Amino acid sequence: MDLQLIPADLRGHGLRLRTWRDDDVHTLLRAVTDPEYQRWNTHAFPVEDEAAAAELLRLRALGWARGEFATYCVTDESGGAVLGQVSLNSLQWPMRCARVGYWTLPEARGRGVAGHALSLITDWAFKEVGLHRIELGHAVGHEVSCRVAERGGYAAEGTLRGAMWEAGRRDTFRDQHLHARLSTD
Template sequence: MDLPLTPAGLLGHGLRLRPWHEDDVQTLLRGVTDPEYLRWNTHNVPVDDEEGAAELLRQRALGWARGEFATYCVTDESTAAVLGHVGLNSINWPLRCARVGYWTLPEARGRGVAGHALELITRWAFDEIGLHRMELGHAVGHDVSCRVAERGGYPAEGTLRGAMFGAGRRDTFRDLHLHARLATD
């Protein structure tokens, strides 16, 4: 794959995946400051205001240009309402491997949005950009994320001890369940 990555609009299951835009700052901020999101995720750099969300968007745009990650805003295909996020992170081109992550806004939960978005980005990553392996990690105890991973064809591979920050902290760590899927699965 030649760098940079070119964002592609992905469609399916009533969803449209599109790159995040500068005017999505408030929606992104609402997503990454949601209490349920924060229960399971801690950013390396705090994102707790519009300035932090705008910087996160800038970093995502740079990541696309560098071929380091590919992050999508998940929207309703018919209304364009933002429903959540799905993205590839830590793309390792020599190994053709990446980490995938997702989240949904509160009003989109329980509707299969995360699973369908995961399916769309997985198909794109394997078929269009040529990845071989995609890994998915979630905090131990995050049963909803575990079910999304398993339904999406990402079987559990094990537990990584102390592999992610504790909830809302950068001085404690917790275990992570690792799931993965191969292009040959």
């Protein structure tokens, strides 16, 4: 099986998943500086201004081009408003395995956006990309993300000790819950 990442719009559940564009920089910056986002996510480098957000967009496009990850901007299908992000990361092509992550903007939370976006990218990853296993990790204590994972068919597999950075830090670690789904589930 020839595995590769070819960007394609994904649609369903009233959502459109598309690649990020340069004109999304303001929305991306608003998202990654949101206190609730920062509570659960820490980037490898600070993203505090438009230049850093633009660099993040550049790296996402580069990741697609290299086949290293697939990062989708989640939008409302009818109006095009950006609602969040869903992505495949840490691709291990020989094992046909990847990790998935997601987040939503404050105005999209509580509407099922993360779960529907997760469903779309999971189906695409198994059927079109040819993956066998997708892992999903979230900080211990992030109950909302845990429910999204479980509703999406991602079985809880355990706790990874010290597997992610503490909120806003790159020198302190916290535990992560691991969920996963197989193409045969």
